[in-house]
Amino acid sequence: MTRDTASSNEISLAYDPTSADSIIEYAKRLEGKTLREMCDAPDLPDPHTRRGSFGNAVEQYYFGYAINSDSAPDFAEAGLELKTTPMKKRADGQLVAKERLVLTMIDYMHVPMESFEDSHLLDKVADLALISYLYEPDKNPVDYKIQFAERWQIPDGDIPQIKKDWETVVAKVMNGHAEDISGSDTMYLEACTKAKDSSVRTSQPFSDVPAKPRAWAFKASYMTGVERQLLAHSESIRRESGEESLGILELIRKRFEPYFSMNQDELTELFEVNSSAKSAYALVTNRILGVGDKSTIAELDKAGAKPKTIRLRPNGTPKEAVSFPAIDYFELEETPFENSLFKEQLEQLYLFVVYQDTGDENYVLKDVFFWRMPEEDMPEAKRCYEQMRSNVKEGNAESSVKSSENRCCHVRPHARNKADTRPQPHGEPVTKKCFWLNQSYLRDEIAKMMTTEK
Structure with a gap:
């Protein structure tokens, strides 16, 4: 030595x-x-x-x-x-x-x-x-x-x-x-x-x-x-001959491409997935990529990417909005945007698996791509965060940030019922709320990515 x-x-x-x-x-x-x-x-x-x-x-x-x-x-x-x-x-x-x-x-x-x-x-x-x-x-x-x-x-x-x-x-x-x-x-x-x-x-x-x-x-x-791989908690996507030089997204897209234009019923039948299961779409993703149902996907773990199924209406607007965990009002008051969990969540990389409704809720596998909030949109997200933070500081946590007030994000309830509340620093407990991405914002981002990936 x-x-x-x-x-x-x-x-x-x-x-x-x-x-x-x-x-x-x-x-x-x-x-x-x-x-x-x-x-x-x-x-x-x-x-x-x-x-x-x-x-x-x-x-x-x-x-x-x-x-x-x-x-x-x-x-x-x-x-x-x-x-x-x-x-x-x-x-x-x-x-x-x-x-x-x-x-x-x-x-x-x-x-x-x-x-x-x-x-x-x-x-x-x-x-x-x-x-x-x-x-x-x-x-x-x-x-x-x-x-x-x-x-x-x-x-x-x-x-x-x-x-x-x-x-x-x-x-x-x-x-x-x-x-x-x-x-x-x-x-x-x-x-x-x-x-x-x-x-x-x-x-x-x-x-x-x-x-x-x-x-x-x-x-x-x-x-x-x-x-996770060394501890046998994840599986890699197997590469075939000729795929040795492909990057992650290229490899994933190659796995998905044969199934584009197939609808959810055809996919669940093909991959023997219970179509009524809550995890049906996630199971289809794993099976397309050749990974076990209970395993995480090693390539996504390594990229820090979360797979997320996005279902689009015929006009391209997501059927479901994307929400984040419930707001801790005490933490919100004390934490500026730069140090916030919300900023960390916005910086999360996602693998969007996109299905589009072609009519009568016939969702067809449309595209797959990576997405995270662009850096240029962070100031707008910060404005939403700081506006809600000011509400909490003023003892007004019951007031939210409307989607009409911010291009990217808004705040609204995400609770089982009105009795599902959280304490706030300067008043009575209020209904659980969380930050949401605006559906119109996500529609435009998805459209941009789907155009870029072509």
């Missing part, structure tokens, strides 16, 4: 640092255990104050090598890079990635001279020892339970999309617009900001405008998909 190990003077390593198989076998002893149980690791600093303390402890106390900034793989003789990544448990009990996995810094000056196949990024992630642990805020990091330890390489089916993401970012650098790079540009791979504070800037090769330093990272959504 190029890193200094403690083996020569202090301990005898329990694995062979020149063998990837030996390293992984040793790493897998951690599964279901904690660092405190497996090695002499002291209590660690709060990860909020010292990022990376858990990963450093795994390296130092479990694998027995000193930490340094060497750019070579952690286990250089085995060609294996060690990465630790946290998971967290959601309120519904599902495990998801807590954060993105940072891989390596982007050198704006050098990256335009690379091809994806010969890139520093691919070299950095060629072969990983991936250790995932469950983050629990009330525990010291040495007491986090290890979920799995696996040897991991980028799946062949993910390479086309990661290449597209890499090329999207590099194109901005080559066009002299590194300052405009955004996480929303890409699906799996992102160029995340990486500096001591937000004021730091660095030079770029084709512009005098300084840009934020950034690092290549796998998005948290991508890591959720990876981890």
Whole structure:
């Protein structure tokens, strides 16, 4: 190993640092255990104050090598890079990635001279020892339970999309617009900001405008998909011969295209789905994509995309409006739009599976595409949010925001009945309400996407 190990003077390593198989076998002893149980690791600093303390402890106390900034793989003789990544448990009990996995810094000056196949990024992630642990805020990091330890390489089916993401970012650098790079540009791979504070800037090769330093990272959504696959909670869409270079949407559209113009009855009969089941449309989506009924779709997990069936009336207006979870009036009063759950929900990526009524509620499979609220519409959504927030602050939570008052969004009740209420900070409890996307807004967005995708 190029890193200094403690083996020569202090301990005898329990694995062979020149063998990837030996390293992984040793790493897998951690599964279901904690660092405190497996090695002499002291209590660690709060990860909020010292990022990376858990990963450093795994390296130092479990694998027995000193930490340094060497750019070579952690286990250089085995060609294996060690990465630790946290998971967290959601309120519904599902495990998801807590954060993105940072891989390596982007050198704006050098990256335009690379091809994806010969890139520093691919070299950095060629072969990983991936250790995932469950983050629990009330525990010291040495007491986090290890979920799995696996040897991991980028799946062949993910390479086309990661290449597209890499090329999207590099194109901005080559066009002299590194300052405009955004996480929303890409699906799996992102160029995340990486500096001591937000004021730091660095030079770029084709512009005098300084840009934020950034690092290549796998998005948290991508890591959720990876981890769910390793835990056998999701399935990938199988690729056929000739589909190796297709991006996610290209692959999904290819699966759906043979069924365009079929109606819901024909599809449920073909895929042996109970047409009266509440989940009938979702089951048809899974079966078109060749994924089990109870599995999540790995490609959508990795893209952070939620599949959503949209049924259109003959005039193109959605039959059902899109709503968000019930408003917590106390949280609404205290939280500006920029930090709100509502903004986070608007930034959600959806896979819209669109059916259109051709008459007499004969819904025909029409199209499939990805959608999220465009950045230019966020100020209008913010206006709706802040208007409702002002209502709550003034003790007037019973007042809503009408669809006629905002181009994108509105607020209205979403409750079982008038007795289904929530408390507010400055008055009597009021009926549960939520934010909704305007049907006219969604109609126009869907029409635009369906035209664009052709």
